[in-house]
Amino acid sequence: MSSSLDPNQGGDEKKKTYHKQATGLARKTVQAHSTESSLKLYGSCFCPFVHRVWISLEHKQLQYEYVEVDVYRKPKLLLDINPRGLVPALRHGDWGCYESTVLMEYLEDLGGDVALLPKDPKVRAHSRLWSDHINRHIIPVFYRYLQAQEAKDQASFAKELTEQIATLVTAADETGPFFLGEDMTFVDVQIAPWVIRLEKVLKPYRGWPEPDPGSRWEKWVRAIEGNEAVKNTTSDDQLYFDSYERYAENRPNTSQVREAINSGRGLP
């Protein structure tokens, strides 16, 4: 096997693999955040969990450095922070941490002018409750659906994903356009990377439909897609299409996420 191929390609150079450098507007944002900073995000350009933290950094207009890592070749600088070798990882001075939701909470705790969690403890709890719904009931089904190879399994996961999204929508502010109303907050950022990937990954690979015209979900999707921090951290369509072919074909050596889904375990 040529060493330039990734393990997920199984020795076949015609198989698409994950991109190793952001493109489009995300590329410009990487360039604008390439100078040394005490706050560093270690990320991989295709990764939705990284995307969450990156959107938060941009939305909060914090000073940070973006460092692209090849997460499947696990450089020491990543393993030094996260022994499990997953991105995102954050370094702040000589301290490091990982897990996208924990990192979003950490950025929140740093303060600053733009908060993603409102002050009211009940609205904070409400936000955390629905973030938990996203992590527990939406994201795993997204991957089960994308990895399923049989038409009948795909149909049943498509139905489950539609229902879990509908449940989330019932908890959202009636007018919106975002979860709590006019402004993008914590729950929106938690789901934003998968909203982007419904369109850029599930649509081409599984025929995921556009949101119903005039629906509350459509309004929410358009608000997320149109948000500046989301746009500035999103690459061109091709990057997502290529990077997710290995999931859509459920290929061996794809990732810890793929293994967890196939073995029925919770996501890493």
Ligand SMILES: N[C@@H](CCC(=O)N[C@@H](CS)C(=O)NCC(=O)O)C(=O)O
């Ligand atoms: N629970 C983690 C999940 C992060 C995750 O699964 N990241 C993937 C990339 S999208 C990864 O690092 N995979 C490395 C591997 O499979 O070895 C989080 O929320 O940060």
